[in-house]
């Protein structure tokens with residue numbers, strides 16, 4: 385039973401509870417060693433997606449794989465993070481994730497792009513800021529470093545990860561053909577993140593080494609097909625290429641189900657947000673610990689592309705009848721960026737939000753990453769062991 389139905393108590397993640405697992409697991413004896421473990425040289429078929437490098441290191445040390453989301457970082461920051469990760473995990477592999485929409489403008493500073501936003505939208509933004517007394521951001525607006533703002537920024541990020549010869553690169557929203565070739569020339573694995581089966585066919589044709597089939601339940605940018613449908617659909621077209629299930633995976637039962645659907649492992653984001661190592665603001669962690677799937681919404685009002693996040697005044701206002709039509713990426717991202725930065729900078733819990741998936745109902749304790757990962761694996765082994 386999810387924590388929120390259990391009155392906030394419960395024995396940990398999932399029906400069995402982490403602590404109750406050891407005994408049953410010893411009897412079950414199922415092994416989760418899949419082809420993904422071979423390809424990525426990992427013990428457990430669990431990939432942690434995170435923007436927090438400490439979470440990434442903890443997941444790798446716990447026997448999983450980690451992909452660090454660097455879409456909002458400059459090339460210099462990415463280089464620093466890659467070198468730091470290497471200093472922590474040695475030869476163990478990891479991935480870097482970039483978000484590179486194919487329709488990004490060729491160039492243009494954030495200010496030049498903001499100048500192209502229609503007056504009606506600027507006024508609506510001001511109306512929201514006034515209605516909720518949104519302060520000005522104190523810090524530089526992080527979203528204005530996004531590699532998807534223009535192709536020049538994206539290219540600088542790509543050059544950095546190629547030069548650093550990271551073990552794996554993941555890309556979502558856009559998959560530039562030249563990147564696949566350049567990565568493979570350097571022995572880098574390419575992970576394609578997709579939200580529709582036609583996109584899976586596209587990244588497979590480009591030579592993706594793995595495909596992440598991400599369902600509607602997922603945090604962040606997500607398509608319209610549920611995890612339970614998209615995973616087996618992609619498995620059917622992927623041939624020998626490992627398919628990794630994403631979207632709503634926060635317990636061992638989800639992991640077991642993903643393997644039953646034909647996935648070789650899982651790609652998880654929400655599961656780590658409230659972990660001990662996570663750098664998510666404690667106010668947001670608190671909301672995550674209390675939230676259920678109903679507290680999330682899938683909306684284009686943050687970035688111009690559909691994305692699942694915790695409901696907040698900004699998302700509520702863009703649902704209203706009189707709201708203008710959401711702009712395309714990257715203009716809607718630039719429009720929302722002041723609100724998001726100000727909410728974080730001023731630590732206004734009533735304004736803050738975060739990308740969160742529907743599996744959040746099972747995120748019920750601020751545990752160390754190792755405990756979360758091992759609990760997930762142990763529960764999956766137990767569940768699968770029940771079937772002999």
Ligand SMILES: Cc1cc2nc3c(=O)[nH]c(=O)nc-3n(C[C@H](O)[C@H](O)[C@H](O)COP(=O)(O)O)c2cc1C
Nearest residue numbers: 433453556602603604631632633652653654739741
């Ligand atoms: C806080 C947060 C930020 C995210 N940002 C990105 C991102 O920058 N790039 C990306 O490819 N996916 C991003 N995602 C989506 C994850 O890669 C992953 O597909 C998703 O979290 C899986 O669903 P789950 O959260 O239900 O496990 C983000 C997810 C979270 C939780």
